Amino acid sequence: MAERAATGGAQRPRGEQPGEDHAGNGELAPNRVAEVGSGPPPEDTIIELRDLHKSFGDLNVLNGASLAVEKGTSAVVMGGSGAGKSVLLKHIVKLLTPDHGEPWVKGKRVDEMTGDELDDLRLSIGYLFQGGALFDSMSVEENMNFFLNRHTDLSEGERTDRIEETLSWVNLADTAPKFPAELSGGQQKRIGLARAIILQPEILLYDEPTTGLDPVSVRTVSELIVRLRDERGISSVAITHDLLCADIIADRAHFIYEGEIIESGSLEALERSNHPVLRNFFGS
Amino acid sequence: MRFTNLLPGRGSALANGLERTGELASFVGEFFARFWKPPYEWKETLEQMDEVGARSFLLVSVTGLAIGIVMAMQSRGTLAAYGAEYALPNMLALSIIKEIGPVFTSLVLAGRLGAGIGAEIGSMRVTEQIDALEVAALKPFHYLVVTRVVACVFIFPVLTIWADTIAMIGGYFESLIASGMDYRVFFTTAFSTIRFADLFVDTMKTSIFGFIVAIVSSYLGYNVRGGTREVGQAAMRAVVVSSLLILLADVIVVRISLMPPPPSTTDH
Numbered sequence: 001m002a003e004r005a006a007t008g009g010a011q012r013p014r015g016e017q018p019g020e021d022h023a024g025n026g027e028l029a030p031n032r033v034a035e036v037g038s039g040p041p042p043e044d045t046i047i048e049l050r051d052l053h054k055s056f057g058d059l060n061v062l063n064g065a066s067l068a069v070e071k072g073t074s075a076v077v078m079g080g081s082g083a084g085k086s087v088l089l090k091h092i093v094k095l096l097t098p099d100h101g102e103p104w105v106k107g108k109r110v111d112e113m114t115g116d117e118l119d120d121l122r123l124s125i126g127y128l129f130q131g132g133a134l135f136d137s138m139s140v141e142e143n144m145n146f147f148l149n150r151h152t153d154l155s156e157g158e159r160t161d162r163i164e165e166t167l168s169w170v171n172l173a174d175t176a177p178k179f180p181a182e183l184s185g186g187q188q189k190r191i192g193l194a195r196a197i198i199l200q201p202e203i204l205l206y207d208e209p210t211t212g213l214d215p216v217s218v219r220t221v222s223e224l225i226v227r228l229r230d231e232r233g234i235s236s237v238a239i240t241h242d243l244l245c246a247d248i249i250a251d252r253a254h255f256i257y258e259g260e261i262i263e264s265g266s267l268e269a270l271e272r273s274n275h276p277v278l279r280n281f282f283g284s
Numbered sequence: 285m286r287f288t289n290l291l292p293g294r295g296s297a298l299a300n301g302l303e304r305t306g307e308l309a310s311f312v313g314e315f316f317a318r319f320w321k322p323p324y325e326w327k328e329t330l331e332q333m334d335e336v337g338a339r340s341f342l343l344v345s346v347t348g349l350a351i352g353i354v355m356a357m358q359s360r361g362t363l364a365a366y367g368a369e370y371a372l373p374n375m376l377a378l379s380i381i382k383e384i385g386p387v388f389t390s391l392v393l394a395g396r397l398g399a400g401i402g403a404e405i406g407s408m409r410v411t412e413q414i415d416a417l418e419v420a421a422l423k424p425f426h427y428l429v430v431t432r433v434v435a436c437v438f439i440f441p442v443l444t445i446w447a448d449t450i451a452m453i454g455g456y457f458e459s460l461i462a463s464g465m466d467y468r469v470f471f472t473t474a475f476s477t478i479r480f481a482d483l484f485v486d487t488m489k490t491s492i493f494g495f496i497v498a499i500v501s502s503y504l505g506y507n508v509r510g511g512t513r514e515v516g517q518a519a520m521r522a523v524v525v526s527s528l529l530i531l532l533a534d535v536i537v538v539r540i541s542l543m544p545p546p547p548s549t550t551d552h
């Protein structure tokens with residue numbers, strides 16, 4: 001594992017990201033997102049959320065959240081509990097639609113998609129839910145097979161191989177016959193991750209991929225995320241509180257506060273920010 | 285003030301109730317809109333039928349047996365007072381098949397399945413399993429709701445026929461013990477005045493009850509917000525609301541079935 005960390009490109013040198021400027025002075029790059037109504041984002045922008053607003057009843061959760069993710073990069077979203085991180089992520093797959101604003105994914109407005117178009121888009125996205133969201137009436141293997149069965153033409157043998165391989169990536173090959181209730185929270189999370197990548201998506205959305213994991217697993221999972229980016233060119237958005245995980249995976253970090261992205265840039269830049277909320281969050 | 289809460293207006297009990305009714309109606313509408321369209325979850329539907337049947341078989345059998353025995357014991361005295369004890373089998377068959385069997389079976393199933401469906405779908409909602417199906421383009425409404433509704437629509441009449449049968453057998457055993465009645469006499473008198481059409485209508489109305497139980501419980505589970513406490517509430521409400529709606533639907537169905545046939549014009 002340690003070897004992979006050293007060679008797997010985990011520590012991609014920061015500062016090479018376009019649009020970033022933090023030459024050691026902690027300056028933050030502007031969050032380059034076009035105006036609402038200005039049409040599709042540039043081609044190398046795979047996800048662009050523009051000025052999203054979302055309320056539930058009287059509760060305003062998103063208040064103009066904007067962020068952009070370039071193709072083949074990993075974005076990290078950090079922020080306090082209840083800041084609207086999970087709500088933000090759900091807009092990318094139309095589990096929620098904004099009251100105002102535009103969620104663009106792969107050059108199209110997701111909130112306006114329906115039917116087969118939406119299904120196709122969703123199939124190109126893997127989603128790791130905050131609680132794993134494993135189907136608890138099915139064993140681990142059935143959980144994975146359920147996706148393969150319905151969305152691929154693989155033979156039974158090929159499916160078994162794929163499941164075994166994917167489970168081994170999260171170091172849980174021996175859990176295939178178990179039921180979710182027999183697994184620890186951290187194991188469920190990792191199975192959730194395995195299930196999210198089994199259809200080989202183009203985009204991955206991780207809602208706290210390492211919460212509840214021991215430090216060794218945090219590394220394993222974070223390095224897997226990096227590997228998926230580097231080997232398969234997967235673009236991703238990860239919500240995380242975990243600085244170790246963020247440090248390993250982030251090409252670009254965003255900080256959400258009261259439903260707005262208040263800072264964007266490299267993780268280092270965020271850590272050096274003078275904004276009181278960020279200083280409080282990073283404990284500096 | 286509690287009283288003002290009951291008055292019409294935003295957030296009042298009445299407005300809330302109307303809103304819920306509206307939502308339930310649109311959930312039913314969604315069912316009929318999606319029912320015809322793929323994916324057709326045949327396998328999952330069969331599995332649900334199996335589950336529904338297996339989960340409630342014993343319960344329904346015991347209910348049927350108890351109904352049959354108790355009804356026979358209760359009616360025997362009354363009928364004997366009028367010297368009409370010979371009519372017992374026929375009276376039993378009529379009341380069991382026409383009313384008590386279908387309604388009792390459905391109410392017992394509402395308790396068993398309503399709570400089960402409400403809790404199962406509700407916990408899938410709060411643990412984001414429904415969202416996970418949705419984003420994997422796996423159509424949770426078809427997979428969870430349509431399958432359960434179809435299963436209940438089919439299984440309720442089947443279990444009702446079973447309960448009726450067991451109830452009649454229970455009634456026969458009571459007669460055997462109380463008066464040593466021969467089974468041939470019992471069953472020929474029992475069914476002497478029953479027409480197949482009656483039997484059909486009275487049994488098939490439980491399909492409507494099955495629909496009510498499954499759709500109401502699915503609706504309540506599907507729309508749970510919160511955590512385990514809300515899941516429990518949804519399960520409880522599923523039982524209460526579907527039981528009440530069964531009784532209401534029964535009144536309506538019986539009223540309609542008792543309406544005189546429209547006068548035929550050729551008679552005049």
Ligand SMILES: Nc1ncnc2c1ncn2[C@@H]1O[C@H](COP(=O)(O)OP(=O)(O)OP(=O)(O)O)[C@@H](O)[C@H]1O
Nearest residue numbers: 056059061080081082083084085086087088130509
């Ligand atoms: N479907 C919903 N209906 C009503 N309120 C919701 C819904 N989803 C989220 N909320 C509310 O929105 C707020 C933000 O929720 P969200 O799940 O995005 O927080 P979060 O930033 O992910 O926090 P955490 O780190 O605890 O997961 C919370 O107050 C939550 O109760």
Ligand SMILES: [Mg+2]
Nearest residue numbers: 085086130207
């Ligand atoms: Mg969250």
